[in-house]
Amino acid sequence: MAQIIEARAVSKRFRQHRRFPGFLGALKTLVTAEYTEIEAVTDVSFAIAQGEAVGYLGPNGAGKSTMIKMMTGILVPSAGDLTVLGRVPHRERQANAREIGVVFGQRSQLWWDLPVRDSFELHREIYGIPRPRFDENLKSLSSLLDLEPFLERAVRQLSLGQRMRAEIVMALLHDPKILFLDEPTIGLDVVAKDAVRKFLSRVNRERGTTIILTTHDLQDIEEICPRLIMVDHSRLIFDGETAKLRTALGSARRLMLEFAADPGPLELKSARLTSDDGLRKHYLLERDDISLVHVLDEIGDTTALKDISIEEPNIEEVIRTFYQRRNAELPPR
Numbered sequence: 034m035a036q037i038i039e040a041r042a043v044s045k046r047f048r049q050h051r052r053f054p055g056f057l058g059a060l061k062t063l064v065t066a067e068y069t070e071i072e073a074v075t076d077v078s079f080a081i082a083q084g085e086a087v088g089y090l091g092p093n094g095a096g097k098s099t100m101i102k103m104m105t106g107i108l109v110p111s112a113g114d115l116t117v118l119g120r121v122p123h124r125e126r127q128a129n130a131r132e133i134g135v136v137f138g139q140r141s142q143l144w145w146d147l148p149v150r151d152s153f154e155l156h157r158e159i160y161g162i163p164r165p166r167f168d169e170n171l172k173s174l175s176s177l178l179d180l181e182p183f184l185e186r187a188v189r190q191l192s193l194g195q196r197m198r199a200e201i202v203m204a205l206l207h208d209p210k211i212l213f214l215d216e217p218t219i220g221l222d223v224v225a226k227d228a229v230r231k232f233l234s235r236v237n238r239e240r241g242t243t244i245i246l247t248t249h250d251l252q253d254i255e256e257i258c259p260r261l262i263m264v265d266h267s268r269l270i271f272d273g274e275t276a277k278l279r280t281a282l283g284s285a286r287r288l289m290l291e292f293a294a295d296p297g298p299l300e301l302k303s304a305r306l307t308s309d310d311g312l313r314k315h316y317l318l319e320r321d322d323i324s325l326v327h328v329l330d331e332i333g334d335t336t337a338l339k340d341i342s343i344e345e346p347n348i349e350e351v352i353r354t355f356y357q358r359r360n361a362e363l364p365p366r
């Protein structure tokens with residue numbers, strides 16, 4: 034598959050005016066020209082193929098938005114090579130813009146006082162979208178996202194969920210090959226989040242649009258993105274299949290056994306006992322190939338067994354473990 038985004042050892046440093054604390058410090062800040070450097074992205078490399086849906090995840094300040102801004106041509110990398118559809122984004126910003134769509138969850142690209150439809154028309158003019166293609170896209174995208182009832186309303190009158198749907202439709206009107214979304218579900222309620230996720234998956238599947246999204250919401254990634262890139266402290270720390278993250282970490286699944294009568298301490302070979310309340314016992318399954326059948330086999334006499342369950346660790350837990358482990362290994366910054 035053709036790689037349409039390639040980042041090779043990309044870094045981005047920001048220079049910040051050094052601030053001094055307190056009232057006198059504020060005066061000193063005004064008169065000194067001291068700067069500190071922040072490295073927002075350090076030595077990040079990845080390649081993304083056409084048609085992929087990739088989640089870009091990391092804690093606050095990890096460098097996600099900065100990476101998106103470099104890929105869209107808004108920011109210039111301080112080091113490394115970055116190409117999007119064969120171009121260096123900041124050098125060919127306009128040509129790049131014609132082939133990508135961008136949605137920033139925290140910043141609107143719609144005209145606040147105009148009806149939604151007028152913002153879309155302006156977008157058509159700017160991008161030179163042929164009328165038939167525009168009409169067709171507007172019709173199909175608006176109907177998929179239930180946006181039709183709001184097309185004549187001024188953007189400022191829309192709810193956050195309605196506005197976000199409008200932002201996403203606008204970003205897709207010119208048939209971009211890649212759609213970048215920075216926190217597309219931020220602040221949305223459960224129903225609106227669900228609509229956006231289903232829509233993005235569909236766009237990726239049916240139109241073949243490559244999707245790259247940053248989020249704090251792990252469910253976004255689990256539902257939309259088979260591939261996950263994780264960053265922390267500006268560096269890439271994981272790049273692989275979302276589904277395999279749990280396995281890669283060797284995170285244990287949990288086993289719970291509930292008995293009608295306490296069988297006493299019950300040690301198992303296939304699982305490690307972690308808590309024992311008599312009737313309820315909890316274990317960790319440290320191997321992936323252990324199933325309920327193995328466990329039942331080991332228990333042997335199951336007449337007193339009332340309930341049994343194996344729980345996958347939730348992805349939030351997995352990622353927390355991942356960051357904790359990594360931060361324990363990292364030298365202090």
Ligand SMILES: Nc1ncnc2c1ncn2[C@@H]1O[C@H](COP(=O)(O)OP(=O)(O)OP(=O)(O)O)[C@@H](O)[C@H]1O
Nearest residue numbers: 047049071073091092093094095096097098099100
């Ligand atoms: N224009 C800028 N000037 C100076 N520093 C900046 C600038 N933009 C970002 N930074 C700094 O770079 C680091 C990474 O910021 P970035 O916005 O990329 O993080 P993020 O992972 O998107 O965070 P969040 O999840 O909070 O949005 C932060 O320390 C931030 O303060």
